[in-house]
Amino acid sequence: MKKANFYSGLLALLLGVLLLSGCETEHRFIKKVSFKGGNQIVVVFAGPVDQRWAENRDNYAVYEKPDPDILLSITEVQLSQDRRTVTLTFEDELNQDQPHIVSMRQIMSEGRSLGTAIVTAKKLYFGHLFSILIGAMIIHNFVFTKYLGLCVFFGTSQKKSTAVGMGITFTIVMVASAMMSWFLYQFVLKPFRLDFLQIIVFIGLVSLSVQAVDTILRKINPVLFKAFGVYLVLVIANCIILAVPLILADNEYNAMESLMLAVGAGTGFLIALFLMSSVREKLEIANVPPTYRGLPIAFVVAGLFALAFMGFSGMSIF
């Protein structure tokens, strides 16, 4: 009992640290950066800034995170009465689905320079996380819109029970390996400029986490281990589990975003497996032409599901 308390405390601490690390802004003098209306960004400073610095448009450079070479043109800079809030107005509507980088040159506050600040304006942080989760789960479902992980998908979707077992195992392994690969990518591969080796490292990590789950589960919960059976090893052969670390390395996600992407991809795969296995159980008793029995009709069903999931495409949350 005491041990369980200890572990849950540790988990809560870890989650707290992750949340805090996601919410901080990147410069000590800047309290908040946020979107306002359709074409404005508001920057809140911790202290008053100099009027001459603040109203010079050349001190600001704003761009969308994926395209650093396209600077957005600022039409107006407004400083509030207490000189702590700057409102930047842009010529065009801002695409608020993308995080925007606001770079401010040599911030002057009461005659002192506070250095250059590069901060990110994002939509509501939890909304952003939620949209990553739902996006990976349904809108960009890895099986039905990206056609990844198909061999495991067709191999284990014959029965509902095995499908659900596979989905749950997959989600657990996915979260473990995605978090490890995020850590390695951010703190080992990038500082040593070895990011071209990411595929090799990620493959190793996936097999490591599968092996670790295998060893630990065998001892801790033999019943569950028996139920998972061969699927645990099959997870290694799944390409979704390799796609997720590559996507999060590509998009430079932080820890919370990576966690959300991994959980979303795992549950998305679980949903896909569950839907498919329900249909295939019904197909067993249906009158299918002999040439189509088995795998061919399963491919047809998967195609129909993919069409249905196309209905979600282009949706955005928040």
Next chain:
Amino acid sequence: MDPMLIKLAFGGLAVLGCIGLIFGIGLGLAAHKFAVEINPKIEEVKEVLAGAQ
């Protein structure tokens, strides 16, 4: 060859080697800690059986 590239290659070897070593030790310890006793008779019986399947 560019010395930068050689440095990068050896650095990569060292880093990946370290990662592999750490994970190998970790897995080894885990296998030791979570070892499951398997009845040796299972193997012996399997040896004796025909084993066509």
